[in-house]
Amino acid sequence: MQLGTRWAAGAEPPARLTPEFIAQLRAVEADLPPDEEGIxxxxxxxxxxxxxxxxxxxxxxxxxxxxxxxxxxxDEDEFG
Structure with a gap:
């Protein structure tokens, strides 16, 4: 495992991620309660x-x- 980086929800993710991956991050962020974005x-x-x-x-x-x-x-089983 290689450590990458941390960033706040809603901020710009690392550029080396694919557009599809970033789109899914944004979809997850869109479901966050308003008080969680940026925190x-x-x-x-x-x-x-x-x-x-x-x-x-x-x-x-x-x-x-x-x-x-x-x-x-x-909390979901990755292989189930």
């Missing part, structure tokens, strides 16, 4: 060369083995 923080790490963005609220955005963007919550 909730994304944490970006890299696992096996793929981005894993986790929001403080427990939402995780990552790529599957085919390169598709996947959104899940940290």
């Amino acid at each position: 909730a923080q994304w944490t970006l790490t890299w696992l096996d060369g793929r981005p894993v963005a986790e929001l403080d609220t427990g939402v995780i955005v990552t790529l599957d083995h085919t390169g598709g963007v996947v959104v899940r919550h940290d």
Whole structure:
């Protein structure tokens, strides 16, 4: 795992993320309560060369083995 960076929800994400990945981050942010935007923080790490963005609220955005963007919550079983 490679540590990436942190940024506030609603702020500009790292440029090395794909447009599809960023679009999904924005979709997650659109569902945040107004008092969370700018306060909730994304944490970006890299696992096996793929981005894993986790929001403080427990939402995780990552790529599957085919390169598709996947959104899940940290209490969901990744393999279930």
